Amino acid sequence: VLYFGSCASLVEVVDEHLRRLGGCLHDSEQLELGYLVLDFAQCPAVDATSVSALFEAASLCPAARLLVAGANSTCLAALGRHAPLLSEGEAGRWSEFERFESYSTLDLALERVEAALLERHRRSPLPPR
Numbered sequence: 001v002l003y004f005g006s007c008a009s010l011v012e013v014v015d016e017h018l019r020r021l022g023g024c025l026h027d028s029e030q031l032e033l034g035y036l037v038l039d040f041a042q043c044p045a046v047d048a049t050s051v052s053a054l055f056e057a058a059s060l061c062p063a064a065r066l067l068v069a070g071a072n073s074t075c076l077a078a079l080g081r082h083a084p085l086l087s088e089g090e091a092g093r094w095s096e097f098e099r100f101e102s103y104s105t106l107d108l109a110l111e112r113v114e115a116a117l118l119e120r121h122r123r124s125p126l127p128p129r
Helices: 004-023 048-059 073-082 106-123
Strands: 035-039 065-069 100-103
Touching (some): 035 048, 065 106
16 A cells, blocks of 8 residues: 555655756756656555655656556546646646556556657657768
């Protein structure tokens, strides 16, 4: 079971990872975290405070898409109930599956990321020689 106490450090881990990425770059370079993949295969349930911590960690990288892998229906329901609200134009409506994508296995989630990265690379212009 994922409780707030067991996932509070997730925010710190994501923040530290982002700081390390920033330290690896030169001033002119920019690198955004595009995906945050969480494996729920060994997690039978989550509570509301842990879901809030998960979305707080995801909010540290606003350009990133949150991918949840291996989550059972109980976890998905909790994530859907406590997901952040949609944009102000739709205030009051919960973004049940708007804020994250769900995959039955970690392999499928990683394949999704790989496909997106390959497509982005395919579409990017070739650097000048």
